[in-house]
Amino acid sequence: MAGRIVQPAPGRAAVLAEAYAQAVGSTRRRTLTTLAVVLVLTVLSGLMAEVRPLVLADNIGNVTAYLGRTLPHLTLGHLRGDVAEWYWGLPKWAALLGETLLMAYLATLLGGVAAFLLCFGAAANLARTRAGCFLARRCLEVCRTVPEIVFALLFVIAFGLGPMVGVLAIALHTAGALGKLFAEVVENIDMKPVEGLTASGASRIVTIRFAVLPQVLSNFASYGLLRFEINVRGAGVMGFVGAGGIGQELLVAIRNFYDTDVSAILLMIIATVMAIDLGTERLRHRLIGLEGAR
Numbered sequence: 001m002a003g004r005i006v007q008p009a010p011g012r013a014a015v016l017a018e019a020y021a022q023a024v025g026s027t028r029r030r031t032l033t034t035l036a037v038v039l040v041l042t043v044l045s046g047l048m049a050e051v052r053p054l055v056l057a058d059n060i061g062n063v064t065a066y067l068g069r070t071l072p073h074l075t076l077g078h079l080r081g082d083v084a085e086w087y088w089g090l091p092k093w094a095a096l097l098g099e100t101l102l103m104a105y106l107a108t109l110l111g112g113v114a115a116f117l118l119c120f121g122a123a124a125n126l127a128r129t130r131a132g133c134f135l136a137r138r139c140l141e142v143c144r145t146v147p148e149i150v151f152a153l154l155f156v157i158a159f160g161l162g163p164m165v166g167v168l169a170i171a172l173h174t175a176g177a178l179g180k181l182f183a184e185v186v187e188n189i190d191m192k193p194v195e196g197l198t199a200s201g202a203s204r205i206v207t208i209r210f211a212v213l214p215q216v217l218s219n220f221a222s223y224g225l226l227r228f229e230i231n232v233r234g235a236g237v238m239g240f241v242g243a244g245g246i247g248q249e250l251l252v253a254i255r256n257f258y259d260t261d262v263s264a265i266l267l268m269i270i271a272t273v274m275a276i277d278l279g280t281e282r283l284r285h286r287l288i289g290l291e292g293a294r
Contacts, residue, residue: 111174
């Protein structure tokens with residue numbers, strides 16, 4: 001009958017049951033071993049980093065107390081006047097925030113161009129030689145490994161204070177980060193169009209233009225927009241080392257204990273990043289939709 005269940009022989013059933021029990025036991029041992037290793041590494045990391053939960057619990061109230069001091073005193077009866085007093089420096093802060101946005105935009109543009117030029121040499125499927133691929137990847141690693149603040153400090157020593165220092169520092173880090181992402185996108189392309197153009201005698205530039213770019217351009221744009229959002233936050237920190245932008249004014253407010261100014265500036269930065277995130281998200285979705293329409 002079709003619905004009849006065939007029972008294995010008694011000896012075969014015992015062998016299967018034993019094999020299943022061994023597999024389950026082996027999986028359980030690996031899981032417990034992994035958890036034990038993670039726990040030991042977590043404890044060792046906490047000890048080496050001097051993470052003290054009791055100290056954190058005793059002093060966490062200081063953080064909330066400081067945040068409470070940064071909040072302005074707003075009343076319904078004088079709300080307009082209270083907000084005007086809170087944002088007394090709005091014209092100056094808006095100008096500095098605009099400077100920060102321009103720094104992030106220019107740094108993203110310069111870093112994106114550098115990443116675009118290097119990514120094809122760093123991609124294993126398009127690199128002409130292994131040595132060239134190795135050098136391109138190491139160059140990108142250096143650019144993204146060195147923190148932006150370190151680059152900014154070096155450029156401050158070389159060129160002095162100013163927004164240019166922040167632009168150069170963020171651009172270098174952007175080139176390294178985007179270069180890696182771009183190279184990974186290039187390595188995932190379909191190589192058949194590349195092989196077809198190469199076989200027909202097309203040059204490298206023509207092959208990249210007509211066989212590679214149509215496959216990767218939307219992803220390049222998506223990563224570039226995401227990096228611009230990240231660079232806006234990075235440019236806001238550049239002011240801490242004298243590289244211009246709203247970060248410098250924020251540092252002054254923190255050092256001089258202008259508590260309400262700190263919350264006002266932070267709120268402006270947060271609102272700006274949220275607006276950029278919403279705009280770039282819509283643009284990325286549109287790019288994906290256009291790509292699917294093809």
